Amino acid sequence: MAYNAFTLNEVKRQFGLQIHEQEALFADASSVEVSPWLQETLREFAPLALAMSTEKARSEMIIAPILLEVRRQKHETISLFSGMEFTVDAAQGLVGFCDYLFSLSPTHFTIEAPVIAVVEAKNENLRGGMGQCIAEMVAAKLFNEQQGKPLQTIYGAVTTGSNWRFLRLQNSDVHIDLTERYLDQPGAIVGVLLWMMEHTGYGSYE
Structure with missing residues (x-):
């Protein structure tokens, strides 16, 4: 079993x-002001991604820009991984590829202290998507x-691009x-993700 095969039950x-x-x-978690870049990116490409209604379009045109905005607001002191293999315990089915992972380390060569799984x-x-997200959080x-590098709290998010729910x-x-949270308020989405970073020992392993 891989991450994407897990159900909530x-x-x-x-x-x-x-x-x-x-x-x-x-x-x-307070809403934050997002950059003009993110505002323009979503204004131009979100309607196209939603009209195309494919996972790839939503991932590339909506989800990735929002997550990159989080990294930008953290002054690139954290790392974002996309589509990385994350095999932790094959016997328990904690294997496979993660859609997105935030790590406390700025390096992109290896995953260190992952704190937020985004599915x-x-x-x-x-x-x-809840089962997959929780399995990645457990991993x-x-x-x-x-x-x-144990952390007391691991966070997660499940999103369609237009709708976001947090764990x-x-x-x-x-x-x-x-x-x-909804796409028409990107500052609220980014605000929750930033709040998660600040409440999980951010900076402990730099």
Whole structure:
């Protein structure tokens, strides 16, 4: 089994997780002002990506620019990985390629201390991407422990490009935010991702 084969019920059962649904889980995350570059990129290309309605178009024209904006606002002190193989524990099915991973290290040669897993929802189905995202979050937690860089909290996001939902993993508890963020407010999406960085030990391993 690979990350993209996990369903929500399977990750609960296999990893002994408790799933909690919570309103306004990231209510403390403030919207931020995004760059003119991101504003122009989304204005020009988001309608095209949504009209094409393919995973590749949404990934390249919407999701990647938003995630690159997060890296820019962190002054490139973090790294963003796209489509990287992330094999952590084959026996548990924690293998495969991740859509996107944020790491606390600025280097792009190796993944170090991953803190946020971002999964593009298949068939524009946010719920359908939850299992994969949580499996990647579990893998990130285990990977950090194996590297001697444990983090108390791992975050995740599932997105269709136009809709975003965020998650938090602490110990065996997964909290899913019932509040969705939408593409027409990119500052709110970037704000949550930045908040996650600041509340997970950011800077500890630089």
